[in-house]
Amino acid sequence: MDLEILRDKLIVSCQALPDEPLHSSFIMSRMARAVAAAGATAIRANSMIDILAIKEEISLPIIGIIKREYEGSDVYITPTVREIDQLAICNVEIIAMDATTRKRPKQSLSEIVRYTRMRYPDVLLMADTSTVEEAQNAEKLGFDLIGTTMHGYTDYTRGLNIADNNFSYLHEIVHAVHTPVVAEGKLSTPEMAKHALDVGAYTVVVGSAITRPQLITAHFVDKINNITK
Template sequence: MLSAIKGQLIVSCQALRDEPLYGSKIMGRMAYAAMLGGAKAIRANSIVDIREIKKSVQLPVIGIIKADYPSSDVIITPTEKEIDLLYEEGVDMIALDATNRIRPNGQTINEFFPSIRRRYPNQLFMADCSTFEEGLMATELGFDCIATTLSGYTNATKGKTLPDISLVKHLAKKLSIPIVAEGGIQTPKQLKQLFEVGAYSAVVGSAITRPLEITKRFVNEIAE
C-alpha cells in the first residue's frame, strides 16, 4: 500500500450525522467518484461506510472509527475496541490519534500503542499527529507513517494556519518514514506545495467531499 500512495492523492470520504450526505450508500458513491477521478486510496470512518466503499472501490482503505468518550478528547480510533473492529474488517491501514493527549483508558500513546503493535505485527498503522514531537514519538513507537491530521485541533496547536506546510517540511526533513500531509488542504496549489516540501502522500477531504462546506466558502467570499 505504501508504494501505491507514494506521490499520490488520498481522498477522505466522511460525513457528519447532521450533514445532508451522511450515510454509507452516499459515501460509497463518493469514494467511487474519487477513484474515477484518480485517487489512489480512500480514508473512511466507521465499519458500515468501509464495507459499502469496498463493494465498488478497488483501492486501499485507511480506516478510522470516530468515537466520543467523556473522559478524553481523543476521538480518532481511541481504544482497542475500535482497532480490533478495523482489523477484523480487513482495512489496509488503521489510522489513530497519536497525539500526547490522554486516551479514554487513561494511557498516553507511548503506553497504549506498543501492545497494539505486538498484537498486530503485520497491520499498517498511521499516526495522526499535531506536532513534530508527536511525529518523532510515533516513529519510535513503530508506526508505519505519520499524518499531520491533527495540527490545529489540539490545545497546543490551536490557531495554526492550515495546511501546516512547515510541519510537513520539518517532519519530512528529519524523519525517515513516510509523511502524509492532511488537514486544511483547500486547493491544488497547496497540494503541490506540500509535495514540494517533502510530503510522501496527501489526504484531501472537505475540499472534495463536503459540498455544504464548499458552498459556505463561496458564500462567505461574497459576504466579505
C-alpha cells in the same frame, strides 16, 4: 501493502458526521467510487458501516478510523483497542489513530501499537499527530506513516495550519523524522496539495475540499457576499 503506491499521490477522505447532510454509508460509498474514478489512490474512511460499504464499491486501499468519544478524554480517532478490533474486522490496509500527547481514555498509545502489531501484523499504522515532538514519538513507536492530521485541532495547536508560512511546519516535520509523512489538514486547493508534495510529504490526504459540499458551497457564498458588500 506496499506503501510505494501512495508516494506522490492523492488520498481522499470520504467522511460525513451524523449532523452533516451527506451522512450515509451509501452516499460515502458512491463518493469513494467517484473519487476513485477520478484518480484517487486510496480512501480515508470512518466507521465500520462506511468502510464496508466503500469496499463493496471499490478496491482501493483504505485508511480506516473509528471516531468515538469517551468521557474524560479529548482523543476520539481510534482511541482504544476496541476500535482497532473493529477496523481489523473490516480488513482495512491501514489503521490511523490519534497519536497526540493528550490524555487517553484507556490504553496508552504504546500499548495500542503493541497490541495491534501482535494481533494484526499485516496492518499498517498511521499516526495522527499535531506537533514535531508527537511525530518523533510516533516514529519511536514504529508507525508506518506519520500524518499532520491533528495540527490545528489540539488545544495547543488551535488555529494553526500546515500551510502557514509557506508550509514551514510541514518542512520541519519532514526533516524531523525518517518515516513517510502524510500531509493532511486544511489543504483546500490542488495547488496546496501539490506544494505539500514539493515540500517533502510522501502523500497527501484531502477531505473537505472534495467531499463536503456544504463547506465548499459556504466558501463560494462567503466570497460572493464579500464582493457584493
